[in-house]
Structure formats: structure tokens, C-alpha cells
Amino acid sequence: MWTIIHFNLVHNFMAQTIIGREAEKQILQGQLTSGEAEMIAILGRRRVGKTFLVRNFYEKYLVFELTGIHEASLETQLLNFTNALQQATKSSIPPAAPRNWIQAFSFLTEFLKTKLQREPVAVLFDELPWIHTPKSGFLSAFGHWWNTWASIQPQLKVVICGSAASWMIHNIINDRGGLHNRVSRTIRLHPFNLKETEDYLNSRGIILDQYQILQLYMAMGGIPQYLKQVDKGESTSHVIDKLFFDKNGLLKDEFQNLYRSLFANASHHESIVRALSKKNSGLTRAELITACGFATGGTTTRLFEELEESGFITQYIPFGKTLRDAIYKLSDEYSLFYLKFIENTRTSGAGAWQRIAAGQSYTSWSGYAFEAICQKHLRQLKKALGIAGVHTEASAWQYSPKNEGKKGAQIDLLLDRQDHCINLCEMKFSKDEFRIDKAYAGELENKIRSFVSQAKTKKTIFPTMITPYGVVKNEYYTRLIQSEVLMKDLFTP
Numbered sequence: 001m002w003t004i005i006h007f008n009l010v011h012n013f014m015a016q017t018i019i020g021r022e023a024e025k026q027i028l029q030g031q032l033t034s035g036e037a038e039m040i041a042i043l044g045r046r047r048v049g050k051t052f053l054v055r056n057f058y059e060k061y062l063v064f065e066l067t068g069i070h071e072a073s074l075e076t077q078l079l080n081f082t083n084a085l086q087q088a089t090k091s092s093i094p095p096a097a098p099r100n101w102i103q104a105f106s107f108l109t110e111f112l113k114t115k116l117q118r119e120p121v122a123v124l125f126d127e128l129p130w131i132h133t134p135k136s137g138f139l140s141a142f143g144h145w146w147n148t149w150a151s152i153q154p155q156l157k158v159v160i161c162g163s164a165a166s167w168m169i170h171n172i173i174n175d176r177g178g179l180h181n182r183v184s185r186t187i188r189l190h191p192f193n194l195k196e197t198e199d200y201l202n203s204r205g206i207i208l209d210q211y212q213i214l215q216l217y218m219a220m221g222g223i224p225q226y227l228k229q230v231d232k233g234e235s236t237s238h239v240i241d242k243l244f245f246d247k248n249g250l251l252k253d254e255f256q257n258l259y260r261s262l263f264a265n266a267s268h269h270e271s272i273v274r275a276l277s278k279k280n281s282g283l284t285r286a287e288l289i290t291a292c293g294f295a296t297g298g299t300t301t302r303l304f305e306e307l308e309e310s311g312f313i314t315q316y317i318p319f320g321k322t323l324r325d326a327i328y329k330l331s332d333e334y335s336l337f338y339l340k341f342i343e344n345t346r347t348s349g350a351g352a353w354q355r356i357a358a359g360q361s362y363t364s365w366s367g368y369a370f371e372a373i374c375q376k377h378l379r380q381l382k383k384a385l386g387i388a389g390v391h392t393e394a395s396a397w398q399y400s401p402k403n404e405g406k407k408g409a410q411i412d413l414l415l416d417r418q419d420h421c422i423n424l425c426e427m428k429f430s431k432d433e434f435r436i437d438k439a440y441a442g443e444l445e446n447k448i449r450s451f452v453s454q455a456k457t458k459k460t461i462f463p464t465m466i467t468p469y470g471v472v473k474n475e476y477y478t479r480l481i482q483s484e485v486l487m488k489d490l491f492t493p
Contacts, residue, residue, distance in 0.1 A: 018052075019200045020199065024053060024189065025053075027040070027187055031184060032122075032157060035154055036154055037151045037156045039160065039182050040159045040183070040185050041162075041172055041173060041186045042159060042187045043186065044161075045163055045165070045262070046163045046258060048163075048191055048223060048224065051161065054159050061121055061157070062124060063123065064085070064111065064124070065088075065123075065124040067127055068126065068128060068130030069130060070130050074135075081098065082096075085107060085111060095107060100141070109150075112153070112156065116155050121156055122157045122159060123158045123159065124159045124160075125158070125159070128162045132171070139171060142179070143177065143179045151182070163261065165188075165306075165309040165311075166309045166310065169309060190222075191221050191223050191224075192224065193376070193380075194210075194217060194380075195493055197216075198491055204228075205232055211487065215236045216230070216236045220334045221333035229243055241349070241352050241353050244337075244352075244353070245348045245353065251338070251342075254334065255339075258334075258335075269303060269312075272304070272313065273313070273335050275292055276313060281396075281412075282396075284325070313328050314329055314331040316329060316396055317395060318397055318398065319416065320455055333372070341356055341365070367428070371427045374425070374466050378394055383489070384489035385423065385485065387415075391417070391418040397411045397455065409450035411425075413466075420460065422462065423462045426464065427467075428465065428466070428467050433472050434465070434471045436472070436480070438476070441476040441480060448461055464485065465481055465484040467484070468487035
């Protein structure tokens, strides 16, 4: 009984040191206490915090850790294994270097036998795609080790991580060979949302108001390693200058490393991202293939899958359409910001971002970036609208009339509700209360009229404003708007 109580106390304390990740911690906790051998796959983009989560939550039980080396040879990877084993055994004498991965796993087995007693034991293989070099035999040896020995050790918990999410899915989770159906649980670790970003900064003693945090998020998303660069007393403008416009800024050259560390032939992935960065409303698969000069087929499909699985692009199905009509949008805040403001700029040094933010390009970018963030916080939007328990499908809608005399319309977010209502959402980024003037009121009326007419819906339409600080309650607001969501609502748990 004492052991169980002590175990829970330890993990309750450790869980408090990890910001957010509540669902992920529950999964890790359940696997730890299952009484069976477990293989846990954690997927997530570069610098999202996969290793941090495992090291901190499994700290007491982690006895061996191997991190792959990018683009290293088999010989180097095996030497890396030897060093990791020496560190785990705390020996001053290096163990014998294995000739191949079969022998390496034999060495690991002998070490783990000394650790597998009454308490759980965790093993971490980090950046697994990098360990599996061409013709190395790593995956077959890993599968053989798991099937013949590891899988029958009830206290053994093997965690495998990889930033190349698509590689992990194709080669591990959906493997038809020795690892078929061997993964117990899969965790997809996403960037922090706005609330988690605020909590993370606060945990480090950094106090910024929600508007500054929102601006920071628009530039680099909720990537913990990026947010870690924020220091006390720095404004968002200062942080962006330091990370993007200083010659030694962490994010100044991150784009070149980001995709190439995840994908083979990364130039193709970058082409898709660049094409999407130029089209805020998104592009269809056919449009992207044309824009990038690709051929149709399985190889191109794999490119889209890899980017989507890694969280860089998102597929949306327009209202009333099917999967064949899906559009892709760039959903990675950092990539959009980099391609918009950093790649071809000569602006640098202190005050660079404030100078850029005074121009028209900032207005265009900030509007789209805010829209993208709203679309990532649908749960918070629904909660603010009081429809958290109502089944809802989110989509976009666009009307392009064939008759040049007619006016088209575009709606970037529709919440199609099962209770026979639709929230037609207008997302407007503003540093003050947003004001609906006569021109915008006419535009909004045209959107509502066109949607009802063309979509042929009989559902009740609720025009909804989503803004940082709310909307001025003038005659146009009173006549047109049914509900609104504020920035603070996006920061709710």
C-alpha cells in the first residue's frame, strides 16, 4: 500500500512541473501502471517538447535513453549507442562496441535485466527515424527485440519519439511487418495553445498581457523551445527583433533547418509551404500541384500527408462540399511569418519589427494570422458561444459568380451546428475595439445574403464577430451581429 501511495505522490508532483499536456500525462501514467509491457509512440514536430515530456514525467523510471544523430552513418549510430549504454551503466569503462543492431539490442537486454525488478522501467528511443540509417537493419532488429524479449517484460515501458511524424506512421504505427500492431498508444504532441503559452511564460516569471502573447503566438506559434527564448522584461517587439532580425537570432535561419531535418527531399515540402504562404484563402490539391510543378501520383500524395501529419499544413473541406474539393492552408505560424517578413528582408537590428508593423504588409499578415489562430481554438470558441455540447462542423465557404456583374463572397469560418443554426464568423484583428462602418456592414450583408441564397440553407444564421477587444456597439452592430467572442475567450482552458 505504501508503494502505491508513494508512487502517486511522486507523479502528482512531477505532473505539476509540466505545463499543459493533461491528456498526454494521463496516457503516460496509465501505461506506466498497466502491469504489461508497453510501446508508446510520441509524434510531434521539431522543438515541440516530446523529449522534455518523457524525461520529466518518467524521470524516476528512465534508465536508458538513445537519441539518433541526423544523417550519421551506421558506425556513428552504433558508437552513439555504446556511449548511451555507458552512461546508463554509470561505468568508467566503455562497453564493447556492437557490430550491428542485433548485438546492440542483446547488450541492452543484459543491462535491462539488472533493472527490471518491482517498479516500472522506461526506455527512450528519441529521433527514431535518424537511428534507422539506410540498410542498417535497425528496424528489423528493434522489431525482433520487442517480439522475442521486451514484449514479455511486464514492467518495461518503451517510448519511441520522432519529429518526422509521417515516417513514424508509415514505418512504425502502420507497419505490416514485425512491428505490426505493436504500439500500445500513440501520442500526437501539438504546440501549446494560447492558454498553455500564457501558463508557460508565467511559469518562467514572464508576465505579458494577453494581447502581447497573442502577437507573439502569431509570429512563432506555441512551440516551447521558441518561447523559451523570451526573457523577463521583454516586449513582444523586443522578442521578435531578437529572435528574427538579430544576425544571431535563433529563428532567423530556423526555416532552413526545420524541413530538412524532418523530410528527405525537403525542397518539395518547402515548395508547397511557399505556395500556400502566398494564398491566404488556401489552394486545392490540383492548384498546389500546378503551382509547384509536381506530377500527380503517390509521391505527391505522400508530400501532402507528411506536411499534414507534421502539423505544417491543414486540410479543410468547404461547406457543402466533399473531400475532393478540399483546400489546404498553411497552419504553421513560424513558416508564414518567416516567408512574409524575414526571408527577403534587409531590415535588421533593434526596432526592425516596429518599422515593419507600421506598413500595409503587417495589416494583411496580422489579419490572416489571427484567423488561423481562431481556427485552431475551436473548442474555446464553442465554449464562449455556449455551444460546447453541441455537435459542430467547422468549414469555410466561397462564392465566385460566373456573371461578372455579381459580387462574390468569402466566409473563412462557419460553425454548422446540429441544433439547426450556423455561426457565420468574422475574425478581425485590431489593437482597439473594432468598428463596423457602412462599407463593412454592406460587405457583411452581402456575405449573409449570398450564403443563404447559394448554400440553400434553412438554418438560422448567427453573424458572429471574433476580435481581441470586442466591437463598438453602433447601429450596424445592433442590426447585424448576434454574438461575439473576445481575445480573452481564446485563452480559456
